[in-house]
Structures are given as C-alpha cells and as structure tokens.
Amino acid sequence: MEVFKGVWEVITDILSNSGYAYFFTDGGWKNLVMILIAFVFLYLGIKKGFEPLLMIPIAFGMLLANLPGANLAVQYHDLQGFIELVAHNRILDENTGQWVAASPGLMDFIYFGVKAGIYPPLIFLGIGAMTDFTSLIARPSSFILGAAAQLGIFAAYVIAIGMGSGLTELLHGVIPSLDLSFTPQEAGSIAIIGGADGPTAIFTTSKLAPHMLGPVAVAAYSYMALVPLIQPPIMRALTTKKERSVVMSGLRPVSKLEKILFPIMVTVIVSLLLPDAASLVGMLMLGNLLKESGRTERIAKAAQNELMNIVTILLGVSVGATTSAKSFLNAKTLLIVVLGLVAFAFGTAGGTLFGKLMYIITKGKINPLIGSAGVSAVPMAARVSQKVGQEENPSNFLLMHAMGPNVSGVIGSAVAAGILLTLLG
DSSP states (O other): OHHHHHHHHHHHHHHHTSHHHHTTSTTHHHHHHHHHHHHHHHHHHHTSOSSHHHHHHHHHHHHHHTSTTSOOSOOOSSHHHHHHHHHHSEEEOTTTOOEEEOOOOHHHHHHHHHHTTOHHHHHHHHHHHHOOOHHHHHOTTHHHHHHHTTHHHHHHHHHHHHHHHHHHHHTTTTOTTOOOOOOHHHHHHHHGGGGOOHHHHHHHHHHHOGGGHHHHHHHHHHHHHTHHHHHHHHHHHHSOHHHHTOOOOOOOOOOHHHHHHHHHHHHHHHHHHOGGGHHHHHHHHHHHHHHHSSSOHHHHHHIIIIIHHHHHHHHHHHHHTTOOHHHHSSHHHHHHHHHHHHHHHHHHHHHHHHHHHHHHHTTSOSOGGGGGGGSSOTTHHHHHHHHHHHHHOTTOOOHHHHHHHHHHHHHHHHHHHHHHHHHHO
C-alpha cells in the first residue's frame, strides 16, 4: 500500500509541476489561447499555402513560446536586455520596474540576429539574387508606381497616431486604464506593414519598437498571404472596365551592361541619400549583382538557396517566439492588426491611383492595374494585376509590366524604412 501511495505522490508531483497544470492557473488560459492561434496559423501555412516558408516557422515559434515552463519565449527587447539576461541572468519586469531572475533560453540567442539587424539584410541578399530587375530598367517610370504604393505607409502613420489617441480618449470613461495610444516609433512600426515586405517590417520594428515585433510580423505576413483577397476589390473600385482592359506594348530589350550597372547605381544613390536604408538596399543589390555579373554563379545560388533557407528558418522561429501570451494578448495587438490592414489598403490604393494618373498622361497606354503591384509582395502582387486584367480582357498579359512596379516596391519599402529610421530612430 505504501508503494502505491508513493507512486501516486510522484505522479501527482509531476502533474502539478507540468505545463498542463499551468493552464488551470489564473493566467494559464492565455497561453492556451495562443497555442490555439498557433494551430490556426499552422493550418493556414500548411493547408492553405499562405506564405508557408515564413508562416510555418513563425507559427511554430509562437507555439514554442507559449508552452509553459519550456523557457522558449524571447525575454528581452533590446541589446542591453540581452546583455543583462546572458551576463547576469536577470530581466527587467515591465510592470514592477524591478529586476527578476531569469535564465536565457534557446530563442533568446537566436533572436539576437533579429535585434542586431542581421537576419533581414541577409534575407534581402537572397531576394536580390532571385530578382530580375529587367522590367524596371526597361520602364523606369515604374519607379513612380513603386514609390506611390508606399504612400500607404505614411498615411497609416498619421492614422495610427490619431486613432490610437482618439480611441483612448473615447473609451476613457468606460475603461480608464485602457491606453491605445501609440508613440511615433510605434506608429512607424505599424505603418511599415503597408509596404507588404516582411523582412523590412521586422527590421524597422526591431529598431523602433521591438516590443511590438510579434504583432507587426504576424500582421505583415498575414496580409502578404492575403494579397489575392485584399487587393482585387480595391483595384476594381478605383478603375473602370476600359482602364482594366488596356493592353500594354512590349518592353524594350535591356542590355547586360544596364543590368550590372543598375544595382551599383541604386546602392550608391539610395545609401548616400538615406544611410539608414543602406543595409537593406545594399544587400538587396549585392545579391542582384551576384546574379547578373555572370562571374559568381556559385555564391549567387548559395544566396538564393542555402543561405536564404537557413536565415528564413531562424528569422521565422525567433520572431514567432516573441509572441508570448503576455505580450500578444491585449487590445493594442488587435488595433495593430486593424491598422496594418489600413496601411496595406492605402498602399494598394496609392499605387492604383498613380497608375490611373499615368494612364491619363500617356493617353491610355498604361494599364492602371500595374500600379497596385507597387506593394512589394513579390511576385504575388504582380500576379494579382495579371489576373484582374485578364478577367476584363483574356488576351491581356500584364505580368511582366507589373513586375516593374513590384520589384520597385521592394526598393521603395526599404527606402521608406530608411526615412522612418532617420526621422524616428
């Protein structure tokens, strides 16, 4: 009898100290909710194919971060916090302002590559090695459409500042403790979602508002995955059937010399104008130069494949690990997701409206649908322009024309990030 009693005590002790028991504590339900959200994102990535290369690692990082007792959630937001955690085994409690004992976990070390600004530029290196800028070089006016699509970023910045303060004041009488206002740095991090460029959003947020990295990254990649659902209604609302039916003439041939000079010149011009954008633009253009030079095929392929794949895993999992229940489940997160959609919608609208302007200036030679591809969701946004155009005119082939604004949007989002970092960093 004593033996069975001892075994039962051991089993009871194990269960009471397990993660399962934590779910029945006061705040345990929040971890359970976050695990369920992780399951939803895994479903979207695996079953629906929504940005699976990053959606799946982010979702699994979210799952790991919310397993009670596993110590796999990122515990710091800045480099000083990393030093304190690793060197002194302590973190600063944001609620009490006191130092509390903590042990660094696996994700704390992996996340350092995000906080130090290492992973996003390496992702851009791989993107550059996979990108063909021929369409943009052949029609330089595409730069205008790529820039126009970034208007959503700056519109969302103003809206985030105004809406956050307005809602806080409106709800003050009902929930006095609720604060939905955003600092300029937080508003900038939300606004960059409008560029539809995940690595740029992560890079910018890690510098301006690292405590918001989880919600911003999840929103950015969710909207990138939903491009085929979000963009078409906006494109149709802002254009006429006649405009959507325009068949554009072929692009001029682009020489090898132009392809080689392009990344070099863009790096010099943008980096001198906005030094804060140099790491993103420089690595993007280095990757493209490796591809176009014809002399570095081996390392160009490494950047496209091995390096890109490894960094994607590290970036996704570590960003997902920032979405602990404590930092993610709050009213501000919901507002961030809503404002991210506003930013993305304004970006699509800005590119489309400037496409209409070019349609008028060129007397009907430019199909305004290609302007919506100015958001940098490559190549999905260009494919959406092609699809919507073909619905109106089956003989219309806009893909190559839309790729110009699309790849311009990648540069544009990096430039917009540089502006935000210069003004707010």
